[in-house]
Every structure is written in structure tokens, then in C-alpha cells.
Amino acid sequence: xxxxxxxxxxxxxxxxxxxxxxxxxxxxxxxxxxxxxxxxxxxxxxxxxxxxxxxxxxxxxxxxxxxxxxxxxxxxxxxxxxxxxxxxxxxxxxxxxxxxxxxxxxxxxxxxxxxxxxxxxxxxxxxxxxxxxxxxxxxxxxxxxxxxxxxxxxxxxxxxxxxxxxxxxxxxxxxxxxxxxxxxxxxxxxxxxxxxxxxxxxxxxxxxxxxxxxxxxxxxxxxxxxxxxxxxxxxxxxxxxxxxxxxxxxxxxxxxxxxxxxxxxxxxxxxxxxxxxxxxxxxxxxxxxxxxxxxxxxxxxxxxxxxxxxxxxxxxxxxxxxxxxxxxxxxxxxxxxxxxxxxxxxxxxxxxxxxxxxxxxxxxxxxxxxxxxxxxxxxxxxxxxxxxxxxxxxxxxxxxxxxxxxxxxxxxxx
Numbered sequence: 233x234x235x236x237x238x239x240x241x242x243x244x245x246x247x248x249x250x251x252x253x254x255x256x257x258x259x260x261x262x263x264x265x266x267x268x269x270x271x272x273x274x275x276x277x278x279x280x281x282x283x284x285x286x287x288x289x290x291x292x293x294x295x296x297x298x299x300x301x302x303x304x305x306x307x308x309x310x311x312x313x314x315x316x317x318x319x320x321x322x323x324x325x326x327x328x329x330x331x332x333x334x335x336x337x338x339x340x341x342x343x344x345x346x347x348x349x350x351x352x353x354x355x356x357x358x359x360x361x362x363x364x365x366x367x368x369x370x371x372x373x374x375x376x377x378x379x380x381x382x383x384x385x386x387x388x389x390x391x392x393x394x395x396x397x398x399x400x401x402x403x404x405x406x407x408x409x410x411x412x413x414x415x416x417x418x419x420x421x422x423x424x425x426x427x428x429x430x431x432x433x434x435x436x437x438x439x440x441x442x443x444x445x446x447x448x449x450x451x452x453x454x455x456x457x458x459x460x461x462x463x464x465x466x467x468x469x470x471x472x473x474x475x476x477x478x479x480x481x482x483x484x485x486x487x488x489x490x491x492x493x494x495x496x497x498x499x500x501x502x503x504x505x506x507x508x509x510x511x512x513x514x515x516x517x518x519x520x521x522x523x524x525x526x527x528x529x530x531x532x533x534x535x536x537x538x539x540x541x542x543x544x545x546x547x548x549x550x551x552x553x554x555x556x557x558x559x560x561x562x563x564x565x566x567x568x569x570x571x572x573x574x575x576x577x578x579x580x581x582x583x584x585x586x587x588x589x590x591x592x593x594x595x596x597x598x599x600x601x602x603x604x605x606x607x608x609x610x611x612x613x614x615x616x617x618x619x620x621x622x623x624x625x626x627x628x629x630x631x632x633x634x635x636x637x638x639x640x641x642x643x644x645x646x
Contacts, residue, residue, distance in 0.1 A: 240508030242418020254411030266451035269419035271603030272518035273443040292584035315570035317512040318557030326478025331498035335401030355638025372413040376500025388463025409615035413610040520546035575611035
């Protein structure tokens with residue numbers, strides 16, 4: 233479950249984005265981002281064990297912090313995951329079109345809009361149909377990545393160290409921190425593991441173990457893919473393939489000289505990102521539903537189609553938000569925005585974990601302290617225009633929250 237919820241846009245798109253920032257040391261950024269994700273995952277696990285409700289940090293913020301911070305967590309979740317969904321849609325179209333040799337920004341945007349509309353319709357059919365679709369479309373991911381590494385590794389080894397020198401770019405540590413911030417988003421599916429407390433034995437022991445095992449396995453896979461991709465075509469070419477086609481691994485696979493590998497990678501990438509996109513549409517619509525019930529968003533969004541057991545209005549709003557971001561047409565912009573907002577979200581997760589009473593704390597306080605400091609530190613290493621826009625959105629959201637709170641009484645759970 234952990235691997236299925238993490239693998240997707242991060243491995244197929246963000247490695248190329250980060251390579252353009254940090255160069256060959258993207259491999260190190262992958263490892264550092266995994267360490268930050270481990271702190272956050274363990275904080276999420278102990279919060280979920282003590283407060284097992286849907287909504288994640290949105291609910292934890294209300295319970296352990298302050299209503300304004302709970303709202304901010306929900307607001308940041310919507311911003312972060314909408315941007316991630318747009319990146320997944322653009323990545324899907326980039327890989328699919330690259331496989332057929334179609335180039336250009338407009339075809340990529342149009343196909344991305346089409347897949348968002350199609351998967352919104354699937355999500356509107358209810359969870360049973362969505363789970364079946366998700367099981368089908370993620371089945372190729374691990375196979376395609378394993379083949380990419382196995383076929384590409386001999387070529388990377390033959391090239392030697394030439395593509396990895398100089399290992400650090402001219403910006404040194406600042407570039408590495410920015411690359412780590414960008415790669416962190418690639419791990420953020422681990423939150424789903426923390427929600428499984430009612431479905432496994434001894435969740436207090438097994439959920440933290442599952443999170444750590446998943447993150448270690450994912451880090452090793454990401455690092456292997458990054459090392460092969462950089463070793464074969466170089467960090468600059470990897471970034472250029474991301475900028476122009478949003479399909480860096482497919483471009484790298486074409487250089488292997490084995491045509492079927494690039495097709496397999498393109499198919500695996502498209503399937504994985506379709507799965508990520510479907511899961512994001514489901515998750516976003518449910519958070520919008522919860523925020524509508526609490527009146528943190530307009531109350532009409534709390535409507536549920538009980539025949540299909542689907543929050544239809546929330547899904548429509550989700551579709552509109554994602555398509556709006558798709559129209560930007562740049563995976564670099566949408567992914568950077570996702571990085572800032574998701575780091576703020578997990579900073580609030582760690583802050584909530586710090587507020588757990590001593591009797592409910594299952595891990596040392598140093599874990600959420602390290603998570604909080606690393607999230608806040610990394611958030612402001614993305615491009616200044618991104619974090620300035622992110623702070624503006626936080627201010628706009630809090631203004632709405634204050635206005636809504638002054639006009640309508642709320643109950644603790646909506």
C-alpha cells in the first residue's frame with residue numbers, strides 16, 4: 233500500500249526538475265528528502281494512532297493547535313495536492329505524447345485536461361469503481377522502473393564518472409537544499425499508511441515500521457533511477473527533457489538503443505501518473521467535503537450524491553482547480569508550488585505532534601522537532617516568487633476563514 237501510494241509523479245517528473253537545480257547531486261537530494269519524509273511520516277503515525285479520523289492534519293490542527301492553523305493545514309493541502317494533480321496530468325500527457333513522437337505545449341495541455349475530466353468521471357462513480365481502476369493503472373509502474381534500471385545501468389557504468397562531475401553545482405548547498413525541497417514532494421504518499429490503524433494488527437508498532445520500510449525502499453528505487461538517468465544522458469539533458477516534454481525518463485530510455493524499453497517506460501509512467509491523479513482527485517474532493525461541512529469552505533460543497541456515494545460538487549470544484557493549474561503548462565511551476573505548500577502542511581503536522589500529551593506520545597520529541605525545523609527550513613528554498621505567492625494564498629485563506637467564522641457558528645466537527 234505504501235509503495236503504491238508514493239510511486240508516481242515524483243519518480244517520473246520531479247527527478248528531472250530537481251536535476252536542473254542541483255545537477256548530478258540530485259541523487260543526494262533524493263536521500264535527504266527521504267530523511268525529512270521519515271520524520272514527518274512518524275509524526276503522522278503517532279497522530280493517527282491517537283486521533284484516528286479522516287482529514288489528516290486538517291483535523292489535527294483543530295484538535296491540538298488552533299482553528300486558524302487547522303484551516304491553514306486544510307487550505308495548504310488543497311493547494312499542494314491540486315498542484316501535484318496538475319503536474320501528474322501534464323506528466324501523463326507528456327509521456328504518452330512523447331511515446332508517439334508528438335511535441336508541443338498545446339497538445340500536452342489538451343490531453344492533460346482530457347485525462348482530468350475522464351478520471352473525475354471515474355471518481356464520481358464511487359470508491360469501488362475507483363479502487364478497481366487504481367489497481368489496474370498502477371500495475372506497470374514497478375516493472376517499467378526495474379527494466380529502466382537494469383537496462384540503463386550498464387550504459388551508465390560504461391560512461392563512468394563523466395556525467396557526475398562536478399557533482400555539486402556552482403550554487404553548492406543552496407541548490408542542494410532547493411533540490412531536496414523539490415524531491416520531498418515525491419515521498420508524500422506515505423500519509424495513507426498512517427490511516428490504516430483499524431485494519432492491521434498492532435498499529436502502534438507496525439505503522440511506523442511500515443512507513444520507514446516504505447521510505448527506505450522508495451529512496452533506494454529513486455536513487456537508482458536518478459543515478460542511471462544522470463549517468464546515461466546527464467543532469468542538463470534530463471532537465472531539458474522535463475522542461476520541453478515533461479518526460480525525462482522516456483527521453484533517457486530512448487538513448488538505450490532498445491526501442492521497447494522507452495515504450496515500456498512511457499506506458500508505466502502514464503499508468504502511474506493516472507493512478508496518482510485519480511487518488512489525488514479522490515483525496516481532494518473528500519477534504520473539500522470536510523471543509524464544507526465545517527464551513528471552512530462554502531457549505532454547498534458538503535453535498536453528497538448518496539446514490540453514487542460521491543461528493544459530486546466537491547469533485548467538480550476539484551476538477552476546475554486542477555484544470556486551472558494545468559493551463560499553466562509547466563511542470564516546473566506546478567511542482568515548485570506543490571513543494572512549498574506541502575512543506576507548510578507537514579510543518580503543521582509536526583507542530584501538532586509536539587502538542588500531544590506525554591501519555592499519548594509514542595516517539596521522542598526530537599522526531600517532530602526535526603520534522604518541523606526541516607520543513608520550515610526547506611519551504612523557503614524554493615523560488616522566491618513561489619513562496620511569496622504561497623504566503624499570499626495563506627493570507628487570502630485566513631481572511632476568508634475569519635470572515636466565515638464571524639458569520640456562522642461552528643461545531644467542533646462541523
